[in-house]
Amino acid sequence: MTSKADQRKALAEGLDRLNENMATLAELSELAIRKAVDGLVRLDAAVADEVFMLDQEIYALQVEIEKTCVDLLALHAPVARDLRMITTSLKITTDFDRIGRYAKDISEITLQFRGGETHFKKLVSIPRMADLTIEMVDSAINAFLERDDVSAAKLPETDDSVDSLHDQVFREIVTYMMDSSVTIEAGAQYILVSRYLERIADHAVNIGERVVYMVTGERPPRIRAADRAKDKAP
Amino acid sequence: MTVPPPTVSEDILDPAVESRGLSVWYGRKQAIRRVDLKMARHDVTAIIGPSGCGKSTYLRSINRMNDTILGCRMEGELRVDGEDVYGPGVDPVLLRRKVGLIFQKPNPFPKSVYKNLAFGVQLHYRASPSDLDGVVEAALRQANLWDEVKDRLDDSALGLSGGQQQRLCIARALAIEPEVLLMDEPCSALDPVATAKIEDLIFELKKEMTIVIVTHNMQQAARVADYTAFMYLGRLVEFDRTRDLFEKPHEELTENYITGRFG
Numbered sequence: 110m111t112s113k114a115d116q117r118k119a120l121a122e123g124l125d126r127l128n129e130n131m132a133t134l135a136e137l138s139e140l141a142i143r144k145a146v147d148g149l150v151r152l153d154a155a156v157a158d159e160v161f162m163l164d165q166e167i168y169a170l171q172v173e174i175e176k177t178c179v180d181l182l183a184l185h186a187p188v189a190r191d192l193r194m195i196t197t198s199l200k201i202t203t204d205f206d207r208i209g210r211y212a213k214d215i216s217e218i219t220l221q222f223r224g225g226e227t228h229f230k231k232l233v234s235i236p237r238m239a240d241l242t243i244e245m246v247d248s249a250i251n252a253f254l255e256r257d258d259v260s261a262a263k264l265p266e267t268d269d270s271v272d273s274l275h276d277q278v279f280r281e282i283v284t285y286m287m288d289s290s291v292t293i294e295a296g297a298q299y300i301l302v303s304r305y306l307e308r309i310a311d312h313a314v315n316i317g318e319r320v321v322y323m324v325t326g327e328r329p330p331r332i333r334a335a336d337r338a339k340d341k342a343p
Numbered sequence: 344m345t346v347p348p349p350t351v352s353e354d355i356l357d358p359a360v361e362s363r364g365l366s367v368w369y370g371r372k373q374a375i376r377r378v379d380l381k382m383a384r385h386d387v388t389a390i391i392g393p394s395g396c397g398k399s400t401y402l403r404s405i406n407r408m409n410d411t412i413l414g415c416r417m418e419g420e421l422r423v424d425g426e427d428v429y430g431p432g433v434d435p436v437l438l439r440r441k442v443g444l445i446f447q448k449p450n451p452f453p454k455s456v457y458k459n460l461a462f463g464v465q466l467h468y469r470a471s472p473s474d475l476d477g478v479v480e481a482a483l484r485q486a487n488l489w490d491e492v493k494d495r496l497d498d499s500a501l502g503l504s505g506g507q508q509q510r511l512c513i514a515r516a517l518a519i520e521p522e523v524l525l526m527d528e529p530c531s532a533l534d535p536v537a538t539a540k541i542e543d544l545i546f547e548l549k550k551e552m553t554i555v556i557v558t559h560n561m562q563q564a565a566r567v568a569d570y571t572a573f574m575y576l577g578r579l580v581e582f583d584r585t586r587d588l589f590e591k592p593h594e595e596l597t598e599n600y601i602t603g604r605f606g
Contacts, residue, residue, distance in 0.1 A: 117603040188589040188601045326591020
């Protein structure tokens with residue numbers, strides 16, 4: 110028969126393992142976005158292949174984390190901060206999985222551009238968006254690992270900038286398509302890349318919301334970007 | 344980001360049981376320190392806390408079971424249905440008719456199943472024999488025990504299983520129609536199946552009465568209680584809706600206790 114102290118130790122070990130796996134999952138997801146955007150900018154098919162591998166790894170680790178969470182719930186009936194850490198992990202692994210998928214989608218576009226082609230112009234806004242997005246994912250991961258609800262709650266502000274950049278890219282590319290600087294097919298692909306990055310940023314915001322819940326037990330309300338801008342206005 | 348402390352007490356407007364500044368001493372040792380607590384009517388309130396935290400003392404002070412302990416004295420106020428339990432002229436026997444108590448170990452009388460129930464009813468109400476059969480059956484049905492004992496009413500209660508004995512004790516309490524049922528670790532001597540039956544019963548009974556349960560089993564508190572109070576060293580540390588207390592306790596001490604990071 111196991112004693113209460115042993116049970117507690119088993120739960121503590123399980124939570125430590127979960128935390129480590131979450132950190133790895135987050136690192137893999139961030140690496141996948143970096144490589145995907147790098148591969149796109151340089152039109153490098155080899156890098157795109159690496160992203161496909163990363164996507165596979167992310168999925169496998171997500172499954173592993175899900176199993177750990179279900180085991181911990183079933184065997185230890187955790188409560189309070191332990192319960193919130195496990196349910197938060199369960200939820201945000203889906204966000205990381207989606208981030209991995211978007212990185213893969215971007216790399217698929219890279220492969221379509223391939224064949225000696227170069228971009229119709231030097232990409233500026235998309236790498237800028239990628240930087241901001243990676244910064245957000247990084248910040249969300251750190252907030253999770255450091256249990257920092259204050260930084261997590263600030264993510265929507267950066268997301269507003271990513272959204273504005275997406276709108277800008279959209280208008281820019283449509284203009285280029287209209288004056289035939291870029292083909293409709295290629296233009297649509299750039300818009301998709303921008304859209305994927307914008308969605309990745311949204312997932313970072315989701316992770317931030319869950320971190321706030323994990324740390325405080327409170328679910329933060331969703332505030333529309335327009336209302337946030339109003340609050341900021343002098 | 345700071346989260347405000349729970350204010351659930353303010354939402355309980357018509358408590359069945361309420362204590363204000365309740366303190367209890369055993370000789371020089373203070374077992375309960377100025378506890379303010381409200382038990383919502385027709386709800387289940389669980390009191391949890393480590394051994395010696397005062398939870399059983401608190402429970403037993405509600406129906407004045409501590410009166411019989413030499414050197415036990417109390418200060419403060421304890422009201423059941425708004426009436427001061429320790430007020431002058433309160434008859435503890437009549438109080439205990441209104442406030443039943445179930446103990447940790449089932450304690451049936453060494454008599455037949457039938458007599459276990461009939462005794463209290465005759466004592467309190469002097470029911471005639473014809474009524475008595477009906478009262479006994481109703482109480483046994485209410486305690487989900489009737490089908491298991493209807494052919495053994497004249498057999499000794501001591502021949503029943505532990506879980507059946509505990510439900511018999513609950514039926515015995517129910518026969519005199521209490522308004523509040525106090526349970527002091529009612530399942531700690533029972534196996535998981537018998538425990539589940541008692542928990543189902545608690546769920547049924549709260550439609551008709553207010554239940555206060557002291558338990559060492561936190562999962563049990565989480566399963567059966569609408570409200571949970573956490574006591575430590577005689578003090579009430581935190582009181583909240585059960586789901587909030589187990590999902591996001593406000594006090595570090597509560598957090599450490601319920602997650603097992605204690606001592």
